[in-house]
Amino acid sequence: MDRLEAMRLYTRIVELGSFTAAADDLNLPRATVTHAIKRLEARLGAQLLQRTTRRVSTTRDGETYYGHCVRLLADMDEVETDFREAAVHPKGRLRIDLSAALARLLVIPALPAFCSRFPQIELDIGTGDRFVDLVREGVDCAVRVGEPGDIGMVGRRVATLQQVTVASADYLRRRGRPDSLAALHDGHLAVNWSSPTTRRAEPLEFMVGRRRRQVSLPGRITVSGADAYLGCCIAGLGIAQFSRYRIERELARGTMVELLPTTPPPSLPMTVLYPPQRQMPARLRVFIDWLVELTADQR
Template sequence: MDRLQAMRVFTRIVELGSFTRAADDLSLPRATLTHTIKRLEERVGAHLLQRTTRSVRPTRDGEFYYNHCVRLLADLDAVEADFREAASVPKGKLRVDLPSTAAGTILIPALPDFFARYPQIELEISTSDRFIDLVQEGVDCVLRSGELSDSSLVARRVATLSQVTVASADYVRRQGIPLTLAELQDGHLAVNWASPTTRRVTPLEFMVGKRMREVPLPSMVTVNGAHAYLSCCEAGLGIAQLPAYRIVDQLSRGALVELLPATPPPPMPISVVFASQRQLPLRLRVFIDWVAEQLRDMR
C-alpha cells in the first residue's frame, strides 16, 4: 500500500475510532489496516495509535501526524478535483440525513427530477430529527432546522420558514382562544418539544415587535419527534408551533386554529450541514444546490 493510501487509512481510523469500522468504511480487510498502520509507524518512527478494548485513539504524535495528513490529503483532493471536474459528471454514492417531514412531503417526491439530472448519483437516505455525527456515522450532509452551534461544521442556509402557533379545534372549544400572551399563560397547556440531543425543552417563542419572547407553559406530554409533535397537537393535548407549510390542510379544514397571529413565532432557518472541506465532491455540491432549489419558494 502506497504512502498516500496509508495516510487515508490512518485518518479514517482516527475519525471512526475503530479498526473494524474503518475497514468496513474503506472496504478493506481489517488485517490490511493493521499491517498498514504497523508499517506507517515504522516509517515515521513514532507510535501513532493507542488501542483500548473499546476504541482507538491517536497518541500525541498521532494527533500531530493526523492534522498534517488531513491538510495534505485535502490539498491533493482539491488539485485532482480541479483537473477532473471540467470533464466529469456528478457520480457516486451520497449518504444524507433528512428530517422525516421534509423528506416525505417535499424532497423524496421530487427525487425523480434529481435522478433525471444526475443519473450516476446514488443516494442513501436516513430520516431522523436526532443529532448526527457526520464523521463518525459516515454521513455526507444533513438537513436541519434552527440555529446551529457546532463550529466544526459548515452550514449553508437554504430556506427560512414562517411558523404558526396553533391548537386543535377541540382544544379551543375546551380551553378558549388566548388573545394576549398574558391570557396564554393563564391556564393553557403546550405540547412540549424536547431536543433529541440535549433533551432540553424549548418554550413557545413569540415575536413582540422586533424582540423575541419565550413563554414556557405546563404540559401533559413532551415529545422529540416532528410527527409526534403535530399528532399531539391535533389530538387536543396542547398548543404547538409549526412551520406553516406543514399544516396548510389542517388550517383550511378548521382542524387546527391559528392563535395569536399578531405575535407569530420567529422564522425557522433551514440549513444543509456538512463537514468542513476545502473541496466538496461534485456530487455533494449538486445535491446541496438541488435541495436549495426545492426549498427556495417555501414560506
Template sequence: MDRFEAMRAFACVVEVGSFTKAAEHLHLSKSSVTQLVQQLETRLRVKLLNRTTRRVGLTPDGAVYYERVVRLLADLEEVEASLAGAAAQPRGRLRVDVPSPLARLVLIPALADFHARYPDIQLDMGVSDRVVDLIGEHVDCVIRGGELADQSLVARHIGSLRLRAYAAPSYVQRAGVPRHPQELEDSHHRIVGFLWARTGKVQPYALQCGDQRLYVRGRHMLAVDDGNAYLAAGLAGLGVLWLPDYMGAPHLERGELVPLFEEWHVEPMPLYVAFPPNRHVSARLRVFMDWVAEVVGRWAPVA
C-alpha cells in the same frame, strides 16, 4: 495490487459494514474484497479494520486513513468526470440525513425531479431529528433547523422557516382559544413540547408584536423528539404547537388546525445544510445542496 481498487474496496467495506455487502456492491467476490483489504494493510503496515463475527469496525489508524481515502477517491472521481465531459452529470453515492417532516412533506415528494436531473446519483437518506455523527456514521451532509451547536461544521444557510402557532379544533373546543401567548405559561392551556436533540429540552420561542417582545416556553403534558409525532400530537388535540408553514398550511386548509396569535410574529428558524470541514465537496454534493435550497426556498426563502 491495484492501489486505487484496494482503496475503493476498503472504503466500501467501511460504508456498508461488511465484506459480503461490499462484495455485492462492487460486483466482486468476497474473497477478492478481503484480499484487497489485506494487501492494503500489508502495504501500509497497519491494521485498518477490526473484524468480528458480527461486525467490521475501524481501528484508530483506519479511521484516519478512511477520511483521507474518501477525499482522494472523490478527487479522482471528479477529475475523471471532468475529463470525460461529464461534469454536468454528477454520479455516485450521497449519504444525507434530514428531519423527518421535511423529508416526508417537502423533499421526498420532489425527489422525482432530482433523479430526473441527476439519474446517476444514488441517495441514501437518513430520516431523523437526532444528532448525527457525520464522520463516525460516514454521512456527507445533514439538513437541520435552528442554530447549529457544532460550530466546527461548514454550514450553508438555505432558508428561514416562518413559524406560526396552531391548535386543533378539538383542543379549542375543550380549552378555549388562548388570546395572548403568555396564557401558555400561566393558565390551564398546554402546548405540545418539542425536545431538541442537542439539548433534550423544550426550547422557548421568541415572539414580537409591535414593540412588545417575549419568550414563550409553555406548559406541557407531552413532549416528543420527532417532528412527525409532534404534528400528530397537535392534530390529536393534545396542545398548542408551533409549526413551519410547510407543516401547518395543508392542515389549516383542511380545517384540521386553526391559527393562533396571528398578530404576533415568531422569530424565523434558520435552515442549514451542514457538512464536516474536511469533507470534499464533490459535484454530487454541490448539486444536491443547490437542489435542496431550490425546493426548500418555496417554503423558507433566504432572509
C-alpha cells in the same frame, strides 16, 4: 518538471523520434528536454533512448517504459475526463441525512424533479433526529432545522423556515381561541417540548415586532419526539409551534388552526452540514443548490 510531465515528454520523443520535434511540439527549449530525459534515466537507473545523428530510438528498457507510460497516461486522461464531465453532468452516490418529517413532507415529494435533472446521481437517504458523525459514518451531508451548533462541520444556510402557532379545532372548541399573548394565560395549555439535551420543557416563543418573547404555559403532556409533539397537538392536548411545511395539510383540512398570526414564532434556519474539504464534489454542490430552490417559497 514533475514525473507526469516527464512521462508525457518521453512518449512524445518516442512517437516523434526526435528531441527537437518533441521540444517544438510541447513548446519547450531543447536544453530543457535534454536535461529532463537525463534526469529521468538517472532516476530509473536505465538508459531509455539511443541517440544517433539522424534519429532517436528506444532501448529494450525504453520500449518497456514507453508501454507503461502510454497506459498510465491514458488512465490519467480518462480520470480527468470523467471528473471534467462530472462537473457538468454530476454523477455518483450521495449519502444524505434528514429529519424524518423534512424528508417525508418537503424533500422526498420533490425528488422526481431532482432525479430527472441529475439522472446519474444516486441518493442514499437516512432519516432521524440523532447526531450523525458525517466523517466516521461516510455521510456526505446532513440537513438540519434549527441552530446546528459548532460541531466542526461546514454549514451552509439554505433557507429560513416560517413557524406557526397552532391548536387543534377540537381544542379551540373546548377552550376558546386566544386573541393575544395575554389571553394565552386565560386557561390555555401547551404541549410542552422537552429538549433532548437539557430535558427541560421549552417555552413557546413569539416575535413582537423585532423582539423575541417567551411564554411558558402549563401542560399535562411533555414530549421530546417530533412525531409525538405533533400527535399530541392533533389530539387536542394543547397549543404547539411547528414549521409551516410540517402542518400545511392539517391547516388546509381545518383540523389545525393557526393562532396569533401577527406575533408568529421566530423563523428557524435550515442548514446543510458537510465535512470541510478543499473541493466540494459536484454532486453535493448541485444537491445543495437544489435545496435552495426547493425551499424558496418556505422563507
